[in-house]
Structures are given as structure tokens and as C-alpha cells.
Amino acid sequence: MLGQQTGRTPVTSPDTLDFGFDVPAxxxxxxxxxxxxxxxxxLAAFERNLGKMQDRADAAGMKLRPHGKMHKSPWVAERQLAFGATGICCQKVSEAEAFVRAGVLDVLVSNEVRQPAMLDRLARLARGAKVALCVDDPGGVEAAATAAFRQDATLRLLVEVDVGAGRCGVQTPDEAVALADMIRQSEGLRFAGIQAYHGAAQHLPDAATRKEAIASAAARLKPVLAALKAAGIPCPVVTGAGTGTFAHEAASGLWTELQCGSYAFMDADYTRAIGPxxxxxxxxxxxxxxxxxxxxxxxxxxxxxxxxxxxxxxxxxxxxxxxxxxxxxxxxxxxxxxxxxxxxxxxxxxxxxxxxxxxxxxxxxxxxxxxxxxxxxxxxxxxx
Amino acid sequence: MLGQQTGRTPVTSPDTLDFGFDVPAxxxxxxxxxxxxxxxxxLAAFERNLGKMQDRADAAGMKLRPHGKMHKSPWVAERQLAFGATGICCQKVSEAEAFVRAGVLDVLVSNEVRQPAMLDRLARLARGAKVALCVDDPGGVEAAATAAFRQDATLRLLVEVDVGAGRCGVQTPDEAVALADMIRQSEGLRFAGIQAYHGAAQHLPDAATRKEAIASAAARLKPVLAALKAAGIPCPVVTGAGTGTFAHEAASGLWTELQCGSYAFMDADYTRAIGPxxxxxxxxxxxxxxxxxxxxxxxxxxxxxxxxxxxxxxxxxxxxxxxxxxxxxxxxxxxxxxxxxxxxxxxxxxxxxxxxxxxxxxxxxxxxxxxxxxxxxxxxxxxx
Known part of the structure; x- marks a missing residue:
């Protein structure tokens, strides 16, 4: 009955406790x-992890752009920026929106985007933040240019090179140069560098095998960078690496930026692979x-x-x-x-x-x- | 620049398209x-699935209480009720809240709940809806009774019997009778029946093995029901079964209610197991x-x-x-x-x-x- 007093312990209204406040703590x-x-x-372990990775990047003279796909949390990204990160990565345009709207204003979508509606959304985002995405074929460049034109924005594009992951990315230096050239000739686009991430190497259980995988990635990357240079195309950024291999990319002298993500939280699989x-x-x-x-x-x-x-x-x-x-x-x-x-x-x-x-x-x-x-x-x- | 006209195609404001409207279609x-x-x-295939399962339940003279843990959607639950379902199942109190608040007023939490805060929330929900949960030990009964008292509510409890899944549930008829008896003697609690779900049997790839598993489940369930009868404890509901085995529970004459979930949407694993x-x-x-x-x-x-x-x-x-x-x-x-x-x-x-x-x-x-x-x-x- 409405308003009935029962004489038992006070009954908390579900309106105040349950509705709109469904949090675990x-x-x-x-x-x-x-x-x-x-x-x-x-939080203390998390902060020590952030400091340790930033130190590693600083010692190598590299930038750290932690991967936000792992934590999907603007608060975590802000902590990473406070420790010295240059910006963050994510994998999806809708992720990038969540970060940019929370004030993280330098975001690389380290992935191909081929949906016109999402390219339009990314281009709108680019009007108020530094955002970039990856391409690996001429159709991707055209689609990005169309969105940049429609939204009166400038999109920064990285050419993704397949350095051994066997997923996305161009296969040859010639393709990379051709795409970079096409980007440079497209209104509303800017060539921002090379994405060279060896995802398949990150969780290899054996340290020597991971080192070999990145040596092989470097062997694929080197002629791409040489071909860009020969073509007179400046390549300001070479970005990649993950928690499993970053020391090898850092030692190579080829990469300029680390994209590690899992190091901040860690998991059982990475600890098995890389230790404590x-x-x-x-x-x-x-x-x-x-x-x-x-x-x-x-x-x-x-x-x-x-x-x-x-x-x-x-x-x-x-x-x-x-x-x-x-x-x-x-x-x-x-x-x-x-x-x-x-x-x-x-x-x-x-x-x-x-x-x-x-x-x-x-x-x-x-x-x-x-x-x-x-x-x-x-x-x-x-x-x- | 604010308000600048660019002469290009109209630029849609992100405020109207992006914010608060992040839907895929x-x-x-x-x-x-x-x-x-x-x-x-x-939707047409979905509706045919709903009709087919309801027909199977009706033909067996059983109630159908589809499992909402599969779809987690009040709209889907309402469609199932419209086709004749008696209510729905879910696995968590916070799920039950989502269904009840959307107007689905008969929900069985087919699972043990041992967090006092969540039992309190379920008891508050029980003041405006028919909700039930499972127990498999005296501590669970005590915890539920405490919440029912604190919230001045009545909680309906089913005793879960392990019929072969090897997960939760009491092992013997004596334990089941003792719990039912304890529930009946507890203020604020009501003994609502037996939960007898053989989860491990659902995805067995071979039809004959699934049939054997449910025959074995029935052999475990039968003495429980007999012991309740011998103790003079009415057992209004015996609930269980899933998309992989429901025909066998229906044929057994022991179960009164089917909890199938996946039949509504289906997936590759179930189609491999049970066919089209x-x-x-x-x-x-x-x-x-x-x-x-x-x-x-x-x-x-x-x-x-x-x-x-x-x-x-x-x-x-x-x-x-x-x-x-x-x-x-x-x-x-x-x-x-x-x-x-x-x-x-x-x-x-x-x-x-x-x-x-x-x-x-x-x-x-x-x-x-x-x-x-x-x-x-x-x-x-x-x-x-």
C-alpha cells in the first residue's frame, strides 16, 4: 500500500539506489x-607500469602513444598523457569520438576505415582534434579524401605496411610510395607516416622468436623507408610495437613511436610471454x-x-x-x-x-x- | 571559424548526429x-522460432519460461510473452531489474545469489513483481530470508538440484527436502519448486548422448520429487531444459516448465548439435x-x-x-x-x-x- 509504514527497518527507495546508478562500488x-x-x-601498480613504459620510451628517444583499445577509458588515457605520452591510439572511429569528447585531443585510429559514414564522423572530429587513420589501398585514400572534402576537414593518413602480421597493410615499398604520393596529392589529406605493427609477434611465447619476428619486420620496413626517402617524401612518424616486442622496435632505430597498450593493466597471457x-x-x-x-x-x-x-x-x-x-x-x-x-x-x-x-x-x-x-x-x- | 560558410555541401552538426545517438542503424x-x-x-525467422518453441511447449502441456540471459532485451521478452510464455528466466539480479523495470513482471533468477546488497535489490523488486531465485545450501536460505525481512518483501525460492551439470545444486533428495522445509519455515520466503537444469548436456554434439544425459538427469530428479511428496511438501514447479534437450525433459513427465533460450536467435554451435x-x-x-x-x-x-x-x-x-x-x-x-x-x-x-x-x-x-x-x-x- 502506498506510504504504508511497516515498523521494520527503513526501506530504501529503489529510485535513489537503483535507477541510473548501476555501478559496482x-x-x-x-x-x-x-x-x-x-x-x-x-592503481599503484598501474601507475608504476605507466612510469616504467614512459621511461623505456624516453630512454630510447621515442614517443609513446599507448593503445586506448585496451582500456577504452579517457581517464586512463589522461593518466598516460600526464606521464608523458604524446597521444593515444584506438582502433575504431567511435572509440576515437569517446576519447576526443573527453578531451584527449591527439588520437590515431591505427586501422583502416572504409565506411563513408564513419569517415565523415572522423573528419568532423578532425576539425577540433589531431586525428589520423591508416590506409592500405587507393580506395581507402579516395574514401578519406571524399569525407575530408564533404566535412571541410583535413585528415592525416598513415600508410599501413604489413611487416609480418599477415592482416592489413601494403606488401611492397612501391605500393607504400604510391599511396603516400596519392595522399600528398589529395586535397584535404596529409601524409603522416607509416603504421608498422606486428600484432602476431606480440604474444609469441618465446623471447627469441619475438626478437626474430621484429628483426624480420624491420627488414620489411627498411626498404619502405628507403623508397620514401628516394622519392623525396618526408616520413615524420613510424609507429608500431606492442607490450610483447617494444624493446626490439626501440632498438632498431627505425620506429619513432611505440603503441603499447597491455603494459598498463597486464594479463595472464602477456605475463606468461614476457615475464613480470x-x-x-x-x-x-x-x-x-x-x-x-x-x-x-x-x-x-x-x-x-x-x-x-x-x-x-x-x-x-x-x-x-x-x-x-x-x-x-x-x-x-x-x-x-x-x-x-x-x-x-x-x-x-x-x-x-x-x-x-x-x-x-x-x-x-x-x-x-x-x-x-x-x-x-x-x-x-x-x-x- | 564559427558560423563560417564554406560553400561546400552542408556540414551536419555533430551535436545532432553523434551525441547521445550512437546506434548502428x-x-x-x-x-x-x-x-x-x-x-x-x-525478425521473421525470429518470430517463427518463437512460435515453434511455444507450440512444442503447448503440445507437451508445459509452460515456457524463455531464458533472458541469451537476449538481455525486454522487447524480445515481451514478444516471447505475447507468443504465450509464462515469464522469463535470467541469471543475475541486475538483469532481473532491467526486465522488471521494462514491464516484464514474472522473472526467475535461475541462479544462486549470495551478495547481501543484491539480495536486497531482488527483494525490493519482489514488492512489485513475481520474482524468484535459486538456493542450494542453508546459508543461501538464511541470506534470502534476511533480505526479505529487511525489505519487507516475500521472496520465492527454488531449490536447485544438480541433475548432472556438475555446477551448482544439492546432491541428494534429503538435502533438497531439508532446504524446502527450511524455506517453508522462514518468514518472508516461499518454496516455489525445483530448478533442475542440465547445462552440460545442451551442447553435446550427439543426439543420443543428449538423450542419455537427460535420462540420467530424470533419474536424479525423480527421487527428489518423491522425497518432497513423502514429506508432504507441494512442489508446484519443476523448471529446466534448454534448446539442446527440451524434447527429452518434455517427454519425461517430470518437468513442468522449459527454460530454453538460444532457440529464439540460434548460433553455429547449436545448429551443429541439433540441426536446422x-x-x-x-x-x-x-x-x-x-x-x-x-x-x-x-x-x-x-x-x-x-x-x-x-x-x-x-x-x-x-x-x-x-x-x-x-x-x-x-x-x-x-x-x-x-x-x-x-x-x-x-x-x-x-x-x-x-x-x-x-x-x-x-x-x-x-x-x-x-x-x-x-x-x-x-x-x-x-x-x-
Missing amino acids: RPGMTEAEVLTPALVLD EFEQALFVLTGVMSAPVPGRAVCDAGLKSLAVDSGLPLVSGVECVVYEGASDEHGTLSDPARQLKPGDKLRLIPGHCDPTVNLHDWIVGLRRGKVERLIRVAARGKSW | RPGMTEAEVLTPALVLD EFEQALFVLTGVMSAPVPGRAVCDAGLKSLAVDSGLPLVSGVECVVYEGASDEHGTLSDPARQLKPGDKLRLIPGHCDPTVNLHDWIVGLRRGKVERLIRVAARGKSW
Whole structure:
């Protein structure tokens, strides 16, 4: 009945608590109070990771343009800029919009864009920010020029070179020069440099193989740069590299800019590949829902809270508990020592940070066991 | 310059087109105009699937409570109710909130809930809707009773029985009876029946093995129902089954309610398992970004647009093109006949519909090649 007083404990109105405020935590809470499943970030470890990578870039005399596709969060990008980054990368125009609107005004879309509507949106963005994108064929240059004309904007274009990833990118120096030349002759376009990212090398488990892969990438890149020089085309930027290989690109003397992303948060797969240089800062906090038989517990983080493309998550900080299987909303844990009971919370290290972050609207920033801030994953799901 | 007229084509303000309107399509567009990547739904096939499953439930004299965890969309739930469904299932309290607030007033959380804050939220929801949840231990009953008392609400509880999935659920008839009895003696709680879902059986590739699995589930369920009867505890609902096995639960005479979810949209994995009875209605529409070498094309749907836990997506409607690898924002296609060029769009059939839908905020509803409506995935990311 409306307005009825029941004499029990005060009943909180759902209007104030539930509507429009569906976040996993509030500043000041303890970690144990965070609603699960949730992404949590150890802010001190995160900051140490930012400092370490910026130092590495500075020491090599290179610029650092961290990849925003990993975190999709303008707040994280701003922290990276504060540590000295030159701008950020992203993969999609809608991501770029989320960053630029939040005040991140130097964004490279390190990817081809072929939808006229999205090229128009990028060109509009370029009127108030420094934005660039990649091309790997003459049709891409034409499409970008059309959008730049329609929107009365200037678009900065990088020619993507396939340096071994076997994905996008031109194959030969001649193609690269021809595209750079075409860009330079197109009204509304500016040739901004070369995109040379070896994605397939990043997660190779063996350090020597990663080094070889980047030596091979450099061998493909070098004649491209020589051909541009021979053609009298200045190439101000050569951008690429990731958390798995950046030391080799830095040592090559060919690249001018690093695009590492995962180093800021890290994940199980990268730690397996490159070791503990960067700290695991990101976790999926999960709660135990059930412990139905001795040795088995079930937690509340499954396929909709963590990505399993690079393996199942690792359990952090609890010995002998193993995450053995993910279904949509459940994780099955083996717990031979029967340490877990319903209501317990534990941290999982996701196999792959990028698609895991993309499942969440919020990252809970922790310091000294307390929630310091909520970080909006503003570009989550921005995939076009 | 502000207000400057350039003499070019009219420049649309980003305020009207971009801000607050980040959707992949508008009603009336053709499919080719939809921004990619995007989820698209063949509405006619979807409706035929709804009708077919409702007919199967009606013919068996059973209720159909489709699983909303698959689609996470109140609009889809309303269509299912319009076809005759009795209510819906979901897996999380925050999902239940999204459905109830949109007017779906009969929701079963077919899962354990052990966070006090979420039990409180569910109890508040129960004051205006018929909501239920599952328990599998005395602590779960106590926690639910506490929330019901705090919120002055009545919570309906089902006892989950492990019928072979090896996840949550009590193991023995005695445990089930003891929990049902405890629920009946708790103020603010009501014993609503038995949850008996064999999740592990749904995707078994062989039909005979699925049938055996449900025969085994029935053999576990039968003594539970007998023990409840012997204890004089009425059990109004026995709920379970999925798209892979529902015919067997229906034939058993033990279950009263079907919880199938995927039948409405379907996916590659279920079609491999159960054949074409239900039509593939859901697709990831993707655009080609690059065709850098003969035989290879790269599309714009990767791990952030489709789930790969049950295999890579299939290409629909184009012969000889195969989706061979997913990275975060790219799909690599083999195209030996060189049919694809940048800008082309094609439909992918996702391996697993549930986690794929959970990556998207919108489903584009198509009929006769045109966009009929945008369907909000209102419970996307509602995981606590």
C-alpha cells in the first residue's frame, strides 16, 4: 500500500539506489564490499607500469602513444598523457569520438576505415582534434579524401605496411610510395607516416622468436623507408610495437613511436610471454555463489565477465584454487583444500585484458584496499 | 571559424548526429547501410522460432519460461510473452531489474545469489513483481530470508538440484527436502519448486548422448520429487531444459516448465548439435576493411564483436569465404575466389549467441531487407 509504514527497518527507495546508478562500488568502500563480478584496478601498480613504459620510451628517444583499445577509458588515457605520452591510439572511429569528447585531443585510429559514414564522423572530429587513420589501398585514400572534402576537414593518413602480421597493410615499398604520393596529392589529406605493427609477434611465447619476428619486420620496413626517402617524401612518424616486442622496435632505430597498450593493466597471457616486468594491475573480482560438493566451488564470473580467447583466468593470491571452466555466468573452481565458501571474494587474472575490459562499463580503482575512484570504460562497445 | 560558410555541401552538426545517438542503424535503412560491426536479427525467422518453441511447449502441456540471459532485451521478452510464455528466466539480479523495470513482471533468477546488497535489490523488486531465485545450501536460505525481512518483501525460492551439470545444486533428495522445509519455515520466503537444469548436456554434439544425459538427469530428479511428496511438501514447479534437450525433459513427465533460450536467435554451435529445426535469426553484420593480398580479406568484427568460446563464426550466404582468425577488432577471412573488396558487407553466424549478444548495446531488427526497429540490449553487461 502506498506510504504504508511497516515498523521494520527503513526501506530504501529503489529510485535513489537503483535507477541510473548501476555501478559496482562507491569511493571509500573496501574491496570486499565491491559488487561482483567487477573489474578492479590496483592503481599503484598501474601507475608504476605507466612510469616504467614512459621511461623505456624516453630512454630510447621515442614517443609513446599507448593503445586506448585496451582500456577504452579517457581517464586512463589522461593518466598516460600526464606521464608523458604524446597521444593515444584506438582502433575504431567511435572509440576515437569517446576519447576526443573527453578531451584527449591527439588520437590515431591505427586501422583502416572504409565506411563513408564513419569517415565523415572522423573528419568532423578532425576539425577540433589531431586525428589520423591508416590506409592500405587507393580506395581507402579516395574514401578519406571524399569525407575530408564533404566535412571541410583535413585528415592525416598513415600508410599501413604489413611487416609480418599477415592482416592489413601494403606488401611492397612501391605500393607504400604510391599511396603516400596519392595522399600528398589529395586535397584535404596529409601524409603522416607509416603504421608498422606486428600484432602476431606480440604474444609469441618465446623471447627469441619475438626478437626474430621484429628483426624480420624491420627488414620489411627498411626498404619502405628507403623508397620514401628516394622519392623525396618526408616520413615524420613510424609507429608500431606492442607490450610483447617494444624493446626490439626501440632498438632498431627505425620506429619513432611505440603503441603499447597491455603494459598498463597486464594479463595472464602477456605475463606468461614476457615475464613480470610489468605488474598485474587488473583483476576480475568474483564472488563464490556455491560450494556444493567438497573440492568444488562456483564463482559468479564467466564468459560475460572475462574473455577466454587466450586461456582461462588465473586465481590470484589463493594457493591451490584453480579456475577450471567458464560458462556464461559461472566459473567452476577446483578447491581441493576446501578453502572457499559462498560469499567469499577472490581476484582473477584475466587471460586477455583487451576483450575482458570491453565487457565492463566500470573499472573500480583501488588503493590500499579501498575504492579510490570509479573509472568509466567510456568506449566500451564502441566498435564501429 | 564559427558560423563560417564554406560553400561546400552542408556540414551536419555533430551535436545532432553523434551525441547521445550512437546506434548502428535507423528504421527504414537497408541492411547494407547498417554501420558495422552490428548485431542484426531476421525478425521473421525470429518470430517463427518463437512460435515453434511455444507450440512444442503447448503440445507437451508445459509452460515456457524463455531464458533472458541469451537476449538481455525486454522487447524480445515481451514478444516471447505475447507468443504465450509464462515469464522469463535470467541469471543475475541486475538483469532481473532491467526486465522488471521494462514491464516484464514474472522473472526467475535461475541462479544462486549470495551478495547481501543484491539480495536486497531482488527483494525490493519482489514488492512489485513475481520474482524468484535459486538456493542450494542453508546459508543461501538464511541470506534470502534476511533480505526479505529487511525489505519487507516475500521472496520465492527454488531449490536447485544438480541433475548432472556438475555446477551448482544439492546432491541428494534429503538435502533438497531439508532446504524446502527450511524455506517453508522462514518468514518472508516461499518454496516455489525445483530448478533442475542440465547445462552440460545442451551442447553435446550427439543426439543420443543428449538423450542419455537427460535420462540420467530424470533419474536424479525423480527421487527428489518423491522425497518432497513423502514429506508432504507441494512442489508446484519443476523448471529446466534448454534448446539442446527440451524434447527429452518434455517427454519425461517430470518437468513442468522449459527454460530454453538460444532457440529464439540460434548460433553455429547449436545448429551443429541439433540441426536446422530452429532458424538462424541472429547475425553479426561485418564490413570488409582491407583486401591486401589475393585470397585474404580482413573484416571489422573480431573478439569485441563476437564470442569465440564455441568456435569461430561461420560466413553466411557467401560460398568459399571462411572466417579463419579473430583478433580484437579484426577478422581474417580466406577468400580464394577473390569475391570480397573493401566496403563489402557480409553476415557472420556467431559460434555462441549468449556472450555475443552481451557485447552489443543494440540489435538491428530486419524485415525484407530493411531495418524495422532497433532493439535495446538493456541488460547487456548487467552481471551482478
